[in-house]
Amino acid sequence: MESCYHHFSSSLSSIHTLKKPSLLPITVINTNLSSSSGRRCYIVTNMMKPSMQEAASAFSYKKFIHFALEETRKHTHLSPSPLQENFSHLMAMDGKTELQMLSYEASKIRLLRSLCVEQSDGIQVLDLGIFPRPEFDLPIFCANFFTTATMNIIVLDLNPLHDIINQRDYKEKYYKCLIPLGLKHAELLPWGGKITSESLRFFSPIVIWTKFSPSESKHSALYCAFKEYLKVWLELMDQATEETRGPQIMCNLEAQHRYLTWRAEKDPGHQVLTRLIGETRAKETIRKFLFNGVDELGSKTFLDYFPEYECEDGTINRKRSVIGKSFESRPWDSRGEFIGDNYG
Template identity: 30%
Template sequence: MSLPLRTSSLDPVQIPGWRWQPFLDTAVTAMASLQPKAYPIEERFLQKEGSTGSKAKPIPVTTATWACSTEKLRQVRCACVEAGGAASVLNFVINPSCRFDLPFFGADLVTLPNGHLLALDLQPVNKTDPDHTSPVWERLMPLFEHWRAELPDGGPIPDEAQPYFSPAFLWTRIPLGEEGDALIERVIRPAFTDYLQLYLALVEEAEPVDDDRAGLLLSGQKRYTAYRSEKDPARGMLTRFYGSEWTESYIHGVLFDL
C-alpha cells in the first residue's frame, strides 16, 4: 500500500503493518506538552518508497521521518522503516539545544529476520563530566536496574562506542515469535515510556547555561553526531533500499545534521 507524501514533518507517520507504530505514537503524544514546531526537512526525506527482495517476489519498503523542535530541543526526530519480513525499524533521537545541559535521548528498535535488536539510553554529551552526568544517572540507573533484570543482555559494545553510552544503556537481543512479542509488550514498551518520561522531566527542569558552558556542550554534541553518522548501522540497509546518494544525504542531512 503506497502512502501519500507528507508536506509537514509534524504530520503523524502512519505506516500500515509497522510494528513500532505504538512507540512513535507514545513519543508524539508525550512531545505535545512541549508545544513543538515543525523541524525543516526536505520533502524527499519525509517519505520514501522502494523495494527489496527478488524481482520475482519484491518486498515493498517505506521509510518515513517525523521531526520537531522546541525551545530546549534542537531536533527531535524519528526514522521509521517498514520492509515486511526484511526489516522494521524505529530510530528515535532527541538532540538537545547546547544552551541546556541535557543528554541525548536514543531509542533503536529493530526487527530483522533473525530477531529483535532493542536499545534505550540517555546518552551523555560528555561522559567524563560529573556535572553533566551525575544528575541524570542517579535518576536513570534505578530504571535501568529494574528493566535489565527482565531482559537478556545484548552483549558487549565496542570500546570506541563506550564514550557515547551511559551506564544505563539498556541493550538486548530477543527472538522473533511469541516470546519476543511478549517481552516487547511487557518490558520494552514500559521501559521506553519510563526513559522518555525521565528525559522530558529533565528537559522541563533544565535552565539555560552560560556561553562557555554552551560551547563545551556544543563540542560534545558535534563529537557524538560525527560518531553516529560515521557508524550508523542502518547505512547498509538503506543503501540496499535506495542507493548510496540518497542514503548518505539522509544520514548527514537529516538524521545527524549538526
C-alpha cells in the same frame, strides 16, 4: 572485538539476503494514544503463544512514534522542522518499501526526528532521536531498534552529552537518580553480548543493549521501557535551565557535534539505507536528517575527534571496532559505577 553496532550492522545487512516477500508501504496512523499514555504498563502473555513470524508481524514500531509525539506535546510545543520539507518519506529502489520520516523542534529541542521502515515479513527498523539545543546540556534520547521474524536488536538510552567517567558532576546531575530505572528494565531486557569501549563511551549506565527472539512479552517489556525512558527525558527537559555562559554553550555544541560526527560515520544503518535507496541518498539521509548538524554545528572532522582511526594514507579506518576492550556483561555495577578496567 565486536560491538553492539557490529551486531546491529550485520543483522541490518541480512534484509536483502532474506527471501523476498510481498511488501507493503508504510502509512501513518493518526491514533490518539493520550487516553492511555498515563496508565501503568503491564506485561501480558497470551495463553496461546504466537509463532515468531506471527509475533513479529503483529508488532509495530509506529505506536512508539505516536506515543513519543503525544507525550512530548504534553511538555512542550512541537513545531515541524524545516527538514520535513525534504525528508518526509522516501520510496526504496524496489518501488515497494517506504521509509517514513518525521521531524520537529521546540524551545529546548533542536531536533526530534524518527525514521521508520516496515516490511510485511516482520522486518522493522526504528531510529528515533531527540537532540537538545546547545544552550542545554541534556543527554540525547536514543532509540535504535531492529526487528526480524527471528531476532530483535535493541539500543535504548539517554546518551550522555559529556564524559560521564571523568566528569562526575555531569553523571551525578543526570544519572544518579536513574540507576534504579535502568536496573529494573535490565531484568527483563538483559545485556545483549559483547560491546567495545568505542561504543560504550557514547552510552550511559542505564543503557539497554539487548537482543531477544520476538514474543509478546518481550515487545511489551520494550514498549514499557521506551515509555519510561522518554518520560524521564522529558522530565529532565522540563527541569533544565538555559545556559547563558558562552564557553559552556560552545562546550555543549562541540560535544553534540562530536556525537553526530561519530554516528554519521559509524552508524550501522548506512548499509541498509544504501541497499534501500542507493549510496547518494543514503549519505544525504544520514548527514542531513538522522544526524543533522554534523555539517552545520562545527567544522571539526571525524579524524579531528578520533585520530586513532586514521590509516597510513590519511583515510578513515572503516572498521567499527579497532580499539578498546570487549565487555560481555554490563560494565556498570548496581550503583552505576563503571567497573571496566579499560574504558577508552
